[in-house]
Amino acid sequence: MEKVLVTGGAGYIGSVLVRILLAKGYKVRVVDYLAFGGESLLDVFSNPNLEMVRADIREKNYDYLNGIDAVCHLAAIVGDPACKKFAKDAQEINSEASIALYAECCKRKIKRFVFASTCSNYGKMTDSSQFLTETSELRPVSFYAELKVAFEKHLLANYSKHEVTTTILRFSTVYGLAPRMRFDLTVNEFTRDVTAGKELVIYGEQFWRPYCHVYDLANSMALTLDKDKALVNGEVFNVGDTSENYNKKMLAENIQNVIGSIPVKFVPQTDDPRDYRVDFSKIKNKLGFTITKKVPDGIREINNAIKLGIISNPFSEKYSNI
Secondary structure, three states: OOEEEEEOOOOOOHHHHHHHHHHOOOEEEEEEOOOOOOHHHHHHOOOOOEEEEEOOHHHOOHHHHOOOOEEEEOOOOOOHHHHHHOHHHHHHHHHHHHHHHHHHHHHHOOOEEEEEEEHHHHOEOOOOOOOEOOOOOOOOOOHHHHHHHHHHHHHHHHHHHOOOEEEEEEEOEEEOOOOOOOOOOHHHHHHHHHHOOOOEEEEOOOOEEEEEEHHHHHHHHHHHHHOOHHHHOOEEEEEOOHHHEEEHHHHHHHHHHHHOOOOEEEEOOOOOOOEOOEOOHHHHHHHOOOOOOOHHHHHHHHHHHHHOOOOOOOOOHHHOOO
8 A cells, every 4th residue: 555645735625635535545644734723634534544743844854654555745835825924934934844844755656645726827828819728829928827837837847857747737726625624716706705695796707727626636646646657747637627617797697597696796807817728638638637517516515505604604714715
């Protein structure tokens, strides 16, 4: 049985990935400094195949790598607002500590290193009629994306010098229910506000993003671990489904289709530089990755969870990265 380290394993995507890996029969070690607490792992905490290490990857005490076969690297300051607010932490964690962690993995000859990157790296399309692929120009327009691009470049420049099978996954914008819930994400936030009876205010309804459910993004990391080295080493994969590119107006329409007629206020905005549609053919054709849920499914599950009181206070600060 292989042992997988999940950095940031108590987080929004990480807490889902941990459960997928345990279900697949992996032994899992989580390293997380628990900035948002560890309740997301409470129901699996006593699983004999799960080990929890409370640590900050900036500390560079790498005992948590002992006996590890593969690393799924999710630990980061996540999102444009959080990286802007906590710029020093973002530089240290997303760049410096990540580079150091990868170097240690190479030194120890860890078998696999899977990095959670982002489609935000594409920034803004030069041609709105085209879908962006893994070979398209990266045009980061935020500090968050700049740090992701820089670490991607580091990995691609160094992986061939070492024995660590290295893979980069560019995640779509995430949504959906997870043990460590977030409502500072577009689909989740819009659905929460409408469910709570608030007017939906949308800035820049014309801007495009690809969206993918948190389970499917987490599952892509687990899938990558299972694939032959020749398929994934030194490769970059966009993660999502080409049919799941939406602009904000389309999101509002999907929310109306699921929840019913709602008041929507569109506020013109022309200065948001993030605007991109993405092609996901590569991961589907090469790795056989397919999504299990679409945006309407995520809207439905969030709406139901709030209506039933499963999430009693969705406006709590604990559901935001900032």
